[in-house]
Amino acid sequence: MTVGGKVWLDQGEVRFLGENRVLLLKAIASHGSINQAAKALKIGYKTAWDLVDAMNNLASQPLVTRVSGGRGGGGTKLTEAGGALIELFELLQAKHTQLITLLSQNGGDSASLLRTAQRITMKTSARNQLVGTVSEIKKGAVNSEIKLLVRNQTPIIATITNESVDDMGIKVGDEAYALIKSSWILLARSKPKMISARNSIEGVVEAVVEGKVNVEIKLSISGGNTITAVITEDAQKELDFKRGDKAWALFKATHVIIGA
Numbered sequence: 001m002t003v004g005g006k007v008w009l010d011q012g013e014v015r016f017l018g019e020n021r022v023l024l025l026k027a028i029a030s031h032g033s034i035n036q037a038a039k040a041l042k043i044g045y046k047t048a049w050d051l052v053d054a055m056n057n058l059a060s061q062p063l064v065t066r067v068s069g070g071r072g073g074g075g076t077k078l079t080e081a082g083g084a085l086i087e088l089f090e091l092l093q094a095k096h097t098q099l100i101t102l103l104s105q106n107g108g109d110s111a112s113l114l115r116t117a118q119r120i121t122m123k124t125s126a127r128n129q130l131v132g133t134v135s136e137i138k139k140g141a142v143n144s145e146i147k148l149l150v151r152n153q154t155p156i157i158a159t160i161t162n163e164s165v166d167d168m169g170i171k172v173g174d175e176a177y178a179l180i181k182s183s184w185i186l187l188a189r190s191k192p193k194m195i196s197a198r199n200s201i202e203g204v205v206e207a208v209v210e211g212k213v214n215v216e217i218k219l220s221i222s223g224g225n226t227i228t229a230v231i232t233e234d235a236q237k238e239l240d241f242k243r244g245d246k247a248w249a250l251f252k253a254t255h256v257i258i259g260a
Contacts, residue, residue: 005096021055025055130148139165144159148176204219204247214232
């Protein structure tokens with residue numbers, strides 16, 4: 001089974017914008033002429049004008065406008081609204097490609113595709129959502145310790161109740177995801193020698209986003225994943241994290257939520 005699809009925008013029940021129409025708009029912006037744009041795309045001049053008229057009629061503002069005078073007797077140009085619409089479409093197309101790629105990486109079986117789709121549509125306040133495979137389960141009298149391998153590289157330890165393990169039916173080898181709130185993550189510049197937090201993950205600072213009160217630090221970790229932590233401005237002043245710096249993300253096993 002393979003996953004595919006295309007992006008298009010509809011106005012009510014009428015097709016408004018798709019990949020071919022965006023190509024026409026971009027060609028008009030490049031050539032300054034519907035005639036030249038039509039030749040570049042190897043479509044009829046009348047067809048090109050019909051498509052432009054259809055888009056202009058459906059849009060709240062004209063996307064293409066005529067230009068009179070000048071050398072060659074005038075032409076056509078893309079309006080600001082037309083340029084903005086191209087940017088929006090290309091953004092949607094990029095996100096759609098990411099979704100298709102993510103779904104396609106799950107082996108193609110229907111159960112795996114369904115689990116991936118459920119994760120994507122899941123709404124949660126936790127900034128960090130990491131998918132992995134359950135590699136170990138240690139049951140105690142009340143709680144269980146779950147070891148999750150993220151992309152078979154990064155281990156994450158979580159402590160959840162035995163009842164939760166039984167309710168979710170988690171077994172070794174199952175796919176599961178870890179949710180960790182960014183405010184639960186502590187950052188260090190070097191690996192601590194002694195610490196009570198079970199999770200200590202090495203990474204590289206990918207971005208530092210300063211806010212009015214807190215600072216958001218994004219770490220790139222093994223396997224191409226990212227962990228986001230939120231620290232205070234005072235902590236950032238002391239640690240002085242910059243892009244490319246090595247850092248360690250520290251968090252307790254009890255601060256990891258497991259989903260399956």
